[in-house]
Amino acid sequence: MNSNLQNLIELEKADREIARLSDEIAALPKRVAAIEEKLADDKAAVEHAKSAIKSNETGRRKLESDIQFAQQKIIKYREQSSSVKTNEEYRALMHEVEFAEREISGAEDKILELMIALEAEEKALKTAETQMKAETIEVEKEKTGARTRTAEDEKLLAELGEKRRQLRSAVGDSALSHYDRVMRQRKSAIAEARGQKCMACFVMLRPQTWQDIRTNEHIISCSSCGRILYYDPANEPPPEPPKKKSKAQAAQAESETEPAAEAAPAQH
């Protein structure tokens, strides 16, 4: 194979791998950010559960102090009731007592509701904390993985960069500038020619061009897409098997040979 062609094929492989690795390296920080965002959601869930518990406690304390206050009022009303002069005054005080008792009863109901809610809130906190713990471990693992991967990619990239420099210095100037131009425009600069076609743009090649490409001894570019073409004999379809005879032809051939076969013993 023409050495320029061989080197350009290798160069394109290196360039493609360099592009892939560069994309991968660029994508890794985004992946880590996405993982960390998930962790932030878990942290928010824990904070939310904690603040629900806190407001539950504040609510209960407020109700408890309401109850105390109402109980003190009841004591005060009862004390006052022993010194009232009229029935009306007495009834009015008893009415206040009843009202305070209803307040106490209502507050006690609410406290019970909050206690029930607290159980669910504590359960939610536990779940959120477990989830966050698991996620933190996962995130650390993924981050370590990402860092290792990046380091490996960067090492490979450096090696490929060196290989690329060597290959480029080995290719003639005009072939190289053609390669660079097509690479810039089409993101690939080399294509296989198979079955007299460019396998990148599928345009049919002229018979003479096809013959020349098959030698792999020239730098020939596709007249349609500009990619440099090479030929791989391993990918050439096998030659078509000879056509089978039709049934009629086969029968004809058989009937022609039969008498000869029968005639053979008669010759003795």
Ligand SMILES: [Zn+2]
């Ligand atoms: Zn083409």
